[in-house]
Amino acid sequence: MPANRFNNFTDLGVGIGLRVPHYQHILSQKPTVDWFEIISENFLVDGGRPREVLDQILEQYQVVMHGVSLYFGSPEKPNREHLKRLKALVKLTKTPWIGDHLCWGSVDGTYTHDLLPLPYTSATAKAAADKIKFIQEYLEVPVVVENLSSYAEFKASTMTEWEFLNEVVEAADCGILLDVNNIFVSSQNHGFDPYHYINSVPHHRVAQMHIAGHSKFDRFVIDTHDSRPIDAVWKLYAHAIKCVGRTATLLEWDAKVPAFEEVKAEADKSRQWLDSVPDKAS
Amino acid sequence: MQSKTFDKIDSVADLKRLQRAFADVIRRPLQLDDAMAADRRSDAIVVPNETLSPHQRLELYAQQYWWRIRDSLYEDFSGVRNILGDTCFIKVANAYLVKYPSRSFTLRNLGDRFPRFLRGSRDVPSSLRQLAFETATVEWDKIEVFDAVSGQPLTATSSARTKIVLSPALRLRSLRYPAHSVFVGQKSAGSDHEQTSNMLANNNADVTVSKPKRLKRFSVRKRSTYLATHRYRGQVYFKELTKDEFNLLRLIEKSNSITTALRKWRPSKAKISNLEVTVAAMFQEWGSLGWLCAKRSS
Numbered sequence: 001m002p003a004n005r006f007n008n009f010t011d012l013g014v015g016i017g018l019r020v021p022h023y024q025h026i027l028s029q030k031p032t033v034d035w036f037e038i039i040s041e042n043f044l045v046d047g048g049r050p051r052e053v054l055d056q057i058l059e060q061y062q063v064v065m066h067g068v069s070l071y072f073g074s075p076e077k078p079n080r081e082h083l084k085r086l087k088a089l090v091k092l093t094k095t096p097w098i099g100d101h102l103c104w105g106s107v108d109g110t111y112t113h114d115l116l117p118l119p120y121t122s123a124t125a126k127a128a129a130d131k132i133k134f135i136q137e138y139l140e141v142p143v144v145v146e147n148l149s150s151y152a153e154f155k156a157s158t159m160t161e162w163e164f165l166n167e168v169v170e171a172a173d174c175g176i177l178l179d180v181n182n183i184f185v186s187s188q189n190h191g192f193d194p195y196h197y198i199n200s201v202p203h204h205r206v207a208q209m210h211i212a213g214h215s216k217f218d219r220f221v222i223d224t225h226d227s228r229p230i231d232a233v234w235k236l237y238a239h240a241i242k243c244v245g246r247t248a249t250l251l252e253w254d255a256k257v258p259a260f261e262e263v264k265a266e267a268d269k270s271r272q273w274l275d276s277v278p279d280k281a282s
Numbered sequence: 283m284q285s286k287t288f289d290k291i292d293s294v295a296d297l298k299r300l301q302r303a304f305a306d307v308i309r310r311p312l313q314l315d316d317a318m319a320a321d322r323r324s325d326a327i328v329v330p331n332e333t334l335s336p337h338q339r340l341e342l343y344a345q346q347y348w349w350r351i352r353d354s355l356y357e358d359f360s361g362v363r364n365i366l367g368d369t370c371f372i373k374v375a376n377a378y379l380v381k382y383p384s385r386s387f388t389l390r391n392l393g394d395r396f397p398r399f400l401r402g403s404r405d406v407p408s409s410l411r412q413l414a415f416e417t418a419t420v421e422w423d424k425i426e427v428f429d430a431v432s433g434q435p436l437t438a439t440s441s442a443r444t445k446i447v448l449s450p451a452l453r454l455r456s457l458r459y460p461a462h463s464v465f466v467g468q469k470s471a472g473s474d475h476e477q478t479s480n481m482l483a484n485n486n487a488d489v490t491v492s493k494p495k496r497l498k499r500f501s502v503r504k505r506s507t508y509l510a511t512h513r514y515r516g517q518v519y520f521k522e523l524t525k526d527e528f529n530l531l532r533l534i535e536k537s538n539s540i541t542t543a544l545r546k547w548r549p550s551k552a553k554i555s556n557l558e559v560t561v562a563a564m565f566q567e568w569g570s571l572g573w574l575c576a577k578r579s580s
Contacts, residue, residue: 044387044388045429046429046450047430047431047432047450048427048428048429048430048432048451048513049428049429049516049517050429052516069387069388074301075297075301079387082387104301106387107298107301108302110305110383110384110385111383111384111385111386111387112305112308112309112384113347113350113351113384113389114343114346114347114350116301116304116343119291119297119300121290121291121292123291123292123293123294123296123297124297127297151334151339151342152328152336152340152342152343153328153329153331153339154288154291154300154327154328155288155289155326155327155328156288156289156290156291156300189331190331191331191332218333219333219334219338220334220342222342
């Protein structure tokens with residue numbers, strides 16, 4: 001749904017990830033872009049080039065923060081220093097919401113720097129929801145939870161991923177960042193119907209969507225973000241937009257990054273579906 | 283007695299136990315051809331699918347973990363890699379990553395203990411140990427300088443009583459080798475640690491493993507070196523200093539006062555003629571480089 005409380009009642013349109021190879025082009029050419037998504041961790045530094053670039057970007061563009069290390073599914077309390085820096089960045093960027101993944105990646109104070117999957121149980125859902133609530137209250141900005149792409153399933157799981165996602169976001173009363181490519185990748189690896197997944201999430205909680213490319217190998221699919229989305233993923237996205245309504249959409253292209261205009265052209269493909277749905281979900 | 287199965291996650295304690303086991307399995311050093319070591323816990327944690335066994339599913343994560351953190355060290359310490367060669371570097375890096383798994387939310391900090399580790403590592407040939415340590419120290423300085431907070435510039439209104447500090451984006455080193463010379467001619471350093479969401483390097487056993495390019499081996503002769511690693515207009519640079527310049531900067535760093543530093547400074551008068559003019563030129567240069575800053579009030 002556009003303009004809901006989970007995206008702070010904004011309707012941002014089509015976004016692009018802010019990436020180092022594009023800095024020079026963006027700062028010199030000042031292209032028209034609805035919004036940029038930044039990876040928060042790249043800017044949680046004290047100064048230097050990353051902050052200089054961010055300051056210049058903020059003068060001209062809307063920025064939304066997206067993280068990779070809040071680890072909602074790690075039961076440990078969030079690192080205070082990390083949260084303080086995030087909050088300062090929230091204030092600086094005036095991000096309307098902040099996203100991160102429904103995953104874990106740290107245990108006993110050590111970090112894997114990966115987005116690891118969770119066992120889908122009620123106990124896990126409650127732990128994740130408690131952490132999301134805490135973080136949301138601290139940061140004072142809506143938190144949206146992104147569904148993961150995954151390559152393993154746990155013996156302990158007692159429900160499906162979409163049931164799990166439902167339980168977490170209802171308990172945390174938070175929004176969803178629906179990553180359509182991640183749904184596709186996971187559906188290939190775990191053998192479920194991606195359309196059923198999309199039909200089953202609470203559409204009124206979707207604040208943002210991601211779309212991206214992946215890599216298909218003989219026995220699995222990997223979420224590589226190194227190419228344009230394939231037609232099957234665009235089709236899934238079209239279905240998601242039909243279900244959810246016009247929603248801020250971001251194209252993730254993080255590896256083998258081509259020229260800015262090529263990335264933008266690919267991102268703008270989403271407009272054909274965004275512009276064709278009414279404001280409310282059908 | 284603690285259950286050895288992971289069939290039920292009914293509590294936070296169960297979840298932590300599962301995550302500890304998962305992390306333990308994937309963080310064991312990879313074997314030849316980057317294969318994950320066999321671990322009986324794989325079958326207890328993960329279910330198979332139509333194409334992959336539990337071991338193979340976890341192996342994807344294990345490879346991802348090791349390739350990501352190894353790549354991080356390769357990038358951050360390419361100078362050390364140059365000196366030691368790939369085989370020796372990989373051995374030392376693996377040992378380091380086992381002993382010091384990441385304890386920060388950012389990969390930027392992964393190598394903060396690497397210089398000291400190198401100095402004490404028996405896997406590093408003794409003839410190269412000091413050089414490797416100094417090169418790693420300079421490479422770590424580059425990382426710190428790149429995104430350090432900017433100092434508060436001195437202005438025309440700064441009074442004689444203003445406390446002077448050296449810029450946070452400046453590091454001074456007294457070295458036995460010109461360890462920075464391995465970087466001369468390369469593009470100026472920056473943090474390439476752009477983290478992204480769900481980004482993976484090649485992580486499939488069927489695909490050629492991505493390894494860093496082999497660098498041309500570089501040898502460095504011992505030479506007493508006084509080095510400044512600093513940031514100027516967003517880029518990191520090296521500047522060799524004379525011993526007198528280095529000592530004066532160190533005194534300013536310790537005393538936060540130019541007056542005190544000059545009083546304690548003992549330049550080599552035999553080498554400096556027209557001392558006042560020389561010192562004035564030094565300060566002019568350091569000022570223009572942004573090395574001298576006003577101390578921020580707390």
